[in-house]
Amino acid sequence: MVKETLDAPYSHYLFDAELSQKIDRRTIQEMEIDGFTLMEIAGSSAAKALLEDEELTHGVYLCGKGNNAGDALVVGRYLLQHHVDATIVFLSGSDDLSADTQKNLELLKKFDSDDKLTIFEEWGPFNPPEEFDFIIDGMLGTGLTSDVRGDYTKAVEWANRQPQPVFAMDIPTGLHADSGEIMECAIEANTTFTFGGRKLGLYLKDGPEKTGTIHYCELPFPNRFKEDCNTYLLDESWIQMTSPTPGQHKYNSGVLYIIAGSEGLTGAAIMAAKSAWAEGLGAVILICPRGVLSIYEQTLPSIIKKPVGSRNDFHFKDEHSGKVLEILSEKEGALLLGPGLGREQSTVQFVKGTLSQNNKPTVIDADGLWCLAQLEHLPKVNESEWILTPHPGELNRLVPNSELQKDSRLQTVREYAQTTGVTVLAKGLPGIIGTPAGKCYLTNYNTKYFSRAGSGDVLAGKVGAYLAFGQRPDTSCAYGLLKGKQKLEYYLQHHQDLPEPSDFI
Ligand SMILES: NC(=O)C1=CN([C@@H]2O[C@H](COP(=O)(O)OP(=O)(O)OC[C@H]3O[C@@H](n4cnc5c(N)ncnc54)[C@H](OP(=O)(O)O)[C@@H]3O)[C@@H](O)[C@H]2O)[C@@H](O)CC1
Ligand SMILES: [K+]
Secondary structure, three states: OEEEEEOOOOOHHHEEHHHHHHHHHHHHHHOOOHHHHHHHHHHHHHHHHHHHHOOOOOOEEEEEOEEEEEEEEEEEHHHHHOOOEEEEEEEEOOOOHHHHHHHHHHHHHHHOOOOOOOOOOOOOOOOOOOOOOEEEOOOOOOOOOOOHHHHHHHHHHHHHOOOOOOOEOOOOOOEEOOOOOEEEOOOOEEEEEEEEEEEEOOOOHHHHHHEEEEEEEOOOOOOOOOOOOOOOEEEOOOOOOOOOOOOOOHHOOEEEEEEEEOOOHHHHHHHHHHHHHHOOOOEEEEEEEEHHHHHHHHHHOOOOOEOOOOOOOOOOHHHHHHHHHHHHOOOOOOOEOOOOOOHHHHHHHHHHHHHHOOOOOOOEOHHHHHHHOOOOOOOOOOOOEEOOOHHHHHHHHHHHOOOHHHHHHHHHHHHHHHHHOOEEEEEEOOOOOOOOOOOEEEOOOOHHHOOOOOOOHHHHHHHHHHHHHHOOOOHHHHHHHHHHHHHHHHHHHHHHOOHHHHHOO
């Protein structure tokens, strides 16, 4: 069993609707903290944040009939106390509100001593106030079960056309809490206040485009109720990147072997090797077909080169595995295999032959993944630890089981990592790390800058370097992703133009 070391704080747990509802229910039943109290804490923490950050005078509150509307009404009550007027529209009327929401409506009315509250019982007659400066979305939360319909659609479209900021309760209406799918239409929020646990859908698929800034509000849920959660948000707030201490001898501070490059594809090997070297490894050893050695002699002075085969070999062939395995056995360390290997049949056999006798912790990327997809079984020695780094196309090729492919990418990554016992770093938006224990970690930054050719090689080099420093596979992936994010942020702060993949080295 691969030992895993990432340990997310509870504030970074990602809940689907079912888990959210289950924890709500258990807290109410077992802790005897009633739903009204939870709603009060949710709404009051959103109101507090709004009052701290914004100058507000009059809000339009779009409300459904469930508890999501109750959160909005609590916000309304607190803001009313701060002289912020409220115009409320109930999309399904106010006769059939959930009990806690009903109670909060009564309370809100009692607080309105200066007639600062206007209520519309349906969408038709709703007339927006002449001046208002924000919209609260309390229409649908985790209770959304089908496509947004009827007047809810009209209200969503209206809100999205207004220049005023929209603040969503829990999750923007129309966004599915589990998948991040837009259910026909969805609110475009400037800020989303998410209660008790971040909702998974905020980070998947269309979620990141609809949520705006995400503000997590804690609710008094006992931590032990959260243990069923197996998906987490990865960010720098809880992963301190420790720099490895260089050893006395250069080979003591980490050795990474790289099997990469072929004629026409030496750039990939160069990027990966430079990226790994930049992390401060004791040695990066590039194993290459002898025919392309001269290119590396010129471009990679700090990297040790170990050529195999003859001067006429421009890609790896089946018969090179023996020599390569001999080289790999010389030193402890990790292996990165794949960038720029090419797709010759003999290379596929070489990959099979080499990996099936390799015990080193190994990162497999790019053409290495293509080669794996040509084989019936993963040629993995049982106790060896692998990280695969597929982009979405490579992931689909790796998972031949069509049932899995139809599932969401998150589910595919989770099941693949669990069934094969490898760690998966799936590139895309979001980036997903899937572990053999069935845990998944999602990134929340824009990965579009990393989609140009070369960025993947840089990432693979970093992940390989951390593995060579002795980090666990899950942590190596997290470090690799966050390092890229740091480099990107630094670049964008200091330059006007777009970064090249080499800027991430
Ligand atoms: N005590 C707690 O548990 C806490 C809960 N909290 C808050 O509660 C929220 C969950 O509340 P919830 O479960 O009441 O669901 P909610 O999202 O308000 O909507 C349900 C209503 O929507 C309707 N509906 C469904 N789909 C529809 C559609 N497509 N188009 C139109 N209507 C549709 C559906 O009607 P139905 O279809 O059943 O007739 C049902 O009446 C959660 O996100 C958080 O904000 C926090 O305050 C913390 C404490
Ligand atoms: K909402």
